[in-house]
Structure formats: C-alpha cells, structure tokens
C-alpha cells in the first residue's frame with residue numbers, strides 16, 4: 001500500500017479514463033490525494049473523493065499560476081481557469097466535505113515572468129496576497145496546507161515565518177521540493193514535511209534527500225506531470241512506487257520501510 005500525497009486526477013489529462021484508473025489504483029492498494037489548482041479543479045477533486053468510501057481524498061485551493069494576472073504570461077487557458085484572487089466564501093462550501101484533507105496547492109511561483117518590473121511586482125504582490133488569504137483559510141478550516149514554491153523560496157520562507165510567528169504554525173508539506181540544504185533547513189524549522197516526486201530524477205537532490213528526517217518525508221507523483229524515467233508522457237499514482245524505490249536507494253534504506261514511514265507521515269499530517 002502506498003499513498004500518493006499529490007496527484008491531479010481531477011485534471012483534464014484524465015478526462016477519458018479517470019474512473020477506471022482510480023478503481024485500478026485502489027484495487028492495487030494505491031491511495032491518493034487529488035489536489036486542486038483553482039475552483040473547478042478543487043470541486044472536481046471533492047466530487048471524485050466523495051464517490052469513494054476510502055482511499056481517495058481532496059485538497060482545495062488556488063495555485064499561484066491560476067491567478068488572473070498570470071493569464072497572459074503563462075499560456076492559453078480556458079475561460080474559468082483563472083481567478084482574480086482567493087474568494088474564501090466560494091471555497092468554504094467545498095471545505096464542508098469530510099473528504100477534504102488539505103488546503104492546496106497554494107504558494108508562490110516566479111517561473112513565468114512578465115516583461116516589466118512593475119508587472120513583476122504586481123504579480124508577486126497578487127500571489128502573496130492569495131497565499132496569505134489561504135493561510136487564513138487553512139486556519140479557519142483547521143486543515144493542513146500543501147505548498148507549491150518555484151523560484152521564490154526566499155519570499156516563501158519569509159511569509160511563512162512571519163505568519164507562523166504571529167498566529168502559530170500551520171502543519172503542511174512543501175511539495176515537489178527542489179531547494180538546497182539551506183532551504184530544507186528553513187522548511188524543517190517551520191515544521192513542514194517535504195514532498196518528493198519524479199523531479200528527483202531530473203535534478204540531483206541526493207544530498208538534500210539524505211538530510212530529510214524520516215518522519216518528514218512524503219511521497220507523491222504530481223501526476224499527470226513529472227513521469228519518472230524511463231517512463232514518459234502521462235504520469236500516474238502507481239508510479240509513486242518508483243519514487244519510493246529511488247528515495248530509499250539514495251538514503252540506503254529498505255523501500256518497504258520507507259514507504260511504511262511515508263504512509264504514516266501522510267496519515268498523521270492529513271488525518272486520513
């Protein structure tokens with residue numbers, strides 16, 4: 001049994017075979033948390049989870065790249081893909097479902113940059129505002145958070161540090177971790193878990209992976225993205241097993257022991 005703590009079966013890449021894939025996964029003992037990136041994908045994640053008695057949960061939230069200000073920078077997107085800002089009222093209704101295990105994915109992403117400094121500043125300000133609102137939302141709903149951070153670790157650590165100092169820690173995971181040892185230390189200090197996925201095959205994170213305390217490791221796929229090699233194309237929750245094997249190899253641990261600990265960590269954090 002393995003829990004994929006960060007999947008997106010709620011995304012369009014799974015529209016044609018979603019139900020069959022989830023049933024197959026559950027039959028093989030592969031559990032999952034489907035993570036929202038905007039309101040429609042959060043709502044679908046909840047609906048998918050509500051259909052099952054066990055093994056499938058949802059996270060709801062607004063991803064920084066789904067803010068309207070990103071729209072023209074990022075890519076051509078469907079009409080309802082972006083939101084002007086985080087509207088807690090809309091999301092509160094979703095949070096009533098017992099299948100909601102977390103608020104996410106939320107955070108900062110400075111990968112796509114607009115052309116002028118004024119626009120960059122406006123983008124970062126909008127992302128920070130959405131993040132702050134969702135930290136508050138996590139407090140109000142008493143749920144842990146799933147954090148996304150790309151090319152903005154300094155700002156992210158600062159915001160979390162300030163906010164946690166003022167209002168107390170929020171439990172959570174820094175998913176798809178790609179930072180160095182300094183960032184790792186800062187996130188551990190904030191009490192966060194560290195999510196590892198197929199990006200560990202693309203970047204050399206071995207030194208960092210060895211330094212993560214066992215009780216802080218979570219396994220994830222981020223499917224449909226980041227298929228671990230030699231696979232390519234659409235990633236799936238079952239490939240969490242490949243991540244587990246690689247992480248265990250780097251840490252010189254038995255895969256079964258690593259998976260058991262990571263599952264336990266996931267159950268504690270998400271209360272599933």
Ligand SMILES: [Zn+2]
Nearest residue numbers: 006035105222
């Ligand atoms: Zn994701």
